[in-house]
Amino acid sequence: MIDRSYKELLKLGRFPHTWCPGCGIGAVLKNVAMAMKELGWNNQNTSVVSGIGCSGRMAGYMNLDAVHTPHGRALTAAEAIKTVRPDLNVVVLSGDGDLGAIGGNHLLHTSRRNPDITVFCNDNEIYGLTGGQAGPTTPKGTKTVTSPRGEHYQPLRLNRILTTQAPYFYARTTVYHLNHFKTCIREALLWKGFSFVDIISDCIELNGRRLGFKTAHQMFKWFEERFHIAEGVRDHLKDDELGIAKKEVEAEVKVEVEVEQIPEVQIEGLKLFALEELKQFDGTEGRPIYIGYKGKVYDISASPLFQGEKRMRCHIAGKDLTRDIEIAPHGEELLFKFPVVGRLKE
Amino acid sequence: MKPRLNVIWNENYCKRCILCVEVCPESVLSLERDEIVEKPGCIRCYQCERYCPDVAIEVMDG
Ligand SMILES: Cc1ncc(C[n+]2csc(CCOP(=O)(O)OP(=O)(O)O)c2C)c(N)n1
Ligand code: SF4
Ligand code: SF4
Ligand code: SF4
Secondary structure, three states: OOOOHHHHHEOHHHOOOOOOOOOOHHHHHHHHHHHHHHOOOOOOOEEEEEOOOOHHHOHHHEOOEEEEOOOOOHHHHHHHHHHHOOOOEEEEEEEHHHHHHHOHHHHHHHHHHOOOEEEEEEEOOOEOOOOOEOOOOOOOOOOEOOEOOOOOOOOOOHHHHOOOOOOEEEEEEEOOOHHHHHHHHHHHHHOOOOEEEEEEOOOHHHHHOOOOOOOHHHHHHHHHHHOEEOOOOEOOOOOOEEEEEEEOOOOOOOOOOOOOOOOOOOOOOOEEEOHHHHOOOEOHHHOOEEEEEOOEEEEOOOOHHHOOOOOOOOOOOOOEOHHHHHHOOOHHHHHOOOOEEEEEOO | OEEOOOEEEOOOOOOOOOHHHHHOOOOOEEEEOOEEEEOOOOOOOOHHHHHOOOOOEEEOOO
């Protein structure tokens, strides 16, 4: 039995959809809809956002609030929606070119800010919509329209870029490894924070045929040769591994700050200073540095500010600083560390 | 919607990508004269339905 209620989330009235026969984008759309339905996500609590490209058509086929953004800007719109409506589930459905090339800057910075959104990247390793040009994830050596002798450059390693700073959730799967694919989708949707699923998918028409594949299934078999499922919980994935690399934020170590008890200083018997007298104690000619505060005289000569080669000139020496310290935050506590040497005449 | 022996095929959604034909472990499906047809031997494993990217084939339940 298959639970077919996921179809409520698809605009079947617009089917057959626009994608080529066997294109993996249809599988991404369908399996994301299935997982959302299972979790009870619907048009009351969920928004989907797409960029531009064949993959960018996905949001428009969902019976949900859908945003079709300019090329590369899906993450900006998604983060904005999540910011003003934190109660909504926000999901991005787009392509490797849209998210990794023109949208690459947003990918870096949105992931860094870690909003609670999920990104499904249909990674067909090509620019499909525009005719099969090499894109950021095209493997080195691949023949494309723009690299007839084989792509010259190294691809962008999303698995490495998106797993540099915890917290993170990066999954790589394929449209062929169906059970694995479904697990990745579900876990990503449930992850609190920014989650990214890199779905290796087929562009059979404008990539596969040039590489010699006749059907989508032949490309699937090629995915099976190139990738294998990594066992266990991972914090990183190698370039040929499928799996989930995730890391929670490192728990902050909370230091209990003990409030120091300031001992009441008995000042009755101490010397009484007039303001005029106090002025002499300015640190010059080997004299100590005294300042007045709330009726007491403190010796601040031991302060690190006035020690060693680069010692500061003491502008506050010999003054009553009651008002100045009261308006400076934390001023008092610092002063209480110094010895009281006398009383100040009113 | 065209019922076969064990599957129902939607000729309007179907794009003839033959993914269902190629994933079927019993090789009972084929594309003939632009139609998906089924010969006996289906084990109702649902692979065709699970893989179809076009929501164009369904296995009869029960
Ligand atoms: C600002 C801007 N630059 C370039 C384009 C042309 N363009 C449209 S889709 C696309 C690439 C899409 O690639 P990808 O995200 O991989 O999607 P696919 O079509 O492969 O699914 C480009 C470069 C555009 N529409 N807008
Ligand atoms: S061009 Fe490629 S990515 Fe676009 S619909 Fe066709 S197969 Fe899919
Ligand atoms: S997998 Fe679906 S779209 Fe492809 S031929 Fe079979 S029924 Fe048609
Ligand atoms: S249910 Fe399984 S055996 Fe039957 S046609 Fe589909 S793939 Fe083949």
